[in-house]
Amino acid sequence: MPRPQTPGGVERSRLRSLAAAFTSLTAMIATSLVAGPASADSAAGPCALARTGAHHSEGVDSWNAAYSRPQGRLDAVMVFLSFPDSAPDATPDELAADYFPDTSGFFRRASYGRFELRAHPVRTWVKMPRASGAYGIERDWDPGLRTKYLSDAVKAADSRVDFSRYDIVYLIADPDAPGVDSDATKVVNFARPLLADGSALRRIVTVFEQHPPDRNVLAHETGHVFDLPDLYKRPQDGKGDWDTHVGDWDLMGSQFGLAPEPFGWHKWKLGWLDRHQVGCVRRGGTSLHSLTPLTAPAAAPGADDGERLLVVRTGEAAALALEVRENRGNDSGTCTRGVLVYRVRSGAASGGGPMEVLDGHPRTSACRESSVYPPLADAPLGVGERMTDRASGVAVEVLGTDSSGRWTVKVTRP
Secondary structure, three states: OOOOOOOOOOOOOOOOOHHHHHHHHHHOEOOOOOOOOEEEOOOOOOOOOOOOOOOOOOOOOEEEOOOOOOOEEEEEEEEEEEEOOEOOOOOHHHHHHHHOOHHHHHHHHHOOOOEEEEEEEOOOOEEOOOOHHHHOOOOOOOHHHHHHHHHHHHHHHOOOOOHHHOOEEEEEEOOOOOOOOHHHOEEEEEEEEEEEOOEEEEEEEEEOOOOOOOOOHHHHHHHHHOOOOOOOOOOOOOOOOOOOOOOOEOOOOOOOOOEOOOOHHHHHHHOOOOHHHEEEEOOOEEEEEEEOOOOOOOOOOOOOOOEOEEEEEEEOOEEEEEEEEOOOHHHOOOOOOEEEEEEEEOOOOOOOOOEEEEOOOOOOOOOOOOOOOHHHHOOOEOOOOEEEOOOOOOEEEEEEEOOOOOEEEEEEEO
């Protein structure tokens, strides 16, 4: 496991094969990646959807080894970039505090303590050779200008950072530079890995957020580093509502969401839920299930933690997922609670609707003052409520809760 450098950095050798490495940047695409090798997970179970060739596929039967898996400890370097046309108003330490320890805490809670993200800020500004406006920084970035930005940034930082020591690279631009556009924050993937200090950089998180930044924005972008897709719906013309697929549920839908806890399906994918915590409905008929709330603390070692995710396989690449969401932990901001039901499609690419929350209360809304999409803020079913998924015919009814806090759900499958 990589370990941090001495604070402030030490002189390092220049990037190996730098010219050849950056030639590969011309083939770089910000939202796609050549599929990496799969690492099979035989313990996934019969309700696991197969990983497909879709970008950030929601398949959970194997792991794409091209991505770091967030288990144990991962180390991230934070490089702060300034520009010759602007003197920074904030210090690197102030900007680092915008993101950490909050981002580490988010993942610690979401993973039940199974994953630790450690940040290592370079505590001085790294000066870029060109003015901020020279790079044309914007959401849909010109690939050539983006290549220039990344090339300059890595070369400028190389004397202070040994990239081989880190699992994740965050490049954080001076938020007050005139050419910086906060809408350009994203993960940049390389069609061919970039070699830096003998290490293959497969992706870099480019951060252009204002100070202070959007809530949970770095956790959202880091989710992409772990092969999680965008769950929002991007309108064709860039106008309209982006949050109709999942609303506030899961930060991969919106970093502003009131209930940003990752879906149980994502926890399964990342290895934060074990097979015994995932229930599976394979046959037709009616069955009863007891669900532990997703944000409940992990049970003591050796104790029965119960199932936190229930999966109903509805097709070769489709499933219905059920989980209990309550207003605690990462979801402490939500105003509703209950059994959340959503569809999963492993063949849908990032941004193409791989998940869709089913609205348990289609005629009402909730959390109007703070929700990113109030019509789905009250999507969970309460005790005594029922819904039927029209696409699959699967019916879900919430029967009650017990003294341990678990919810009893009845599932009827045609």
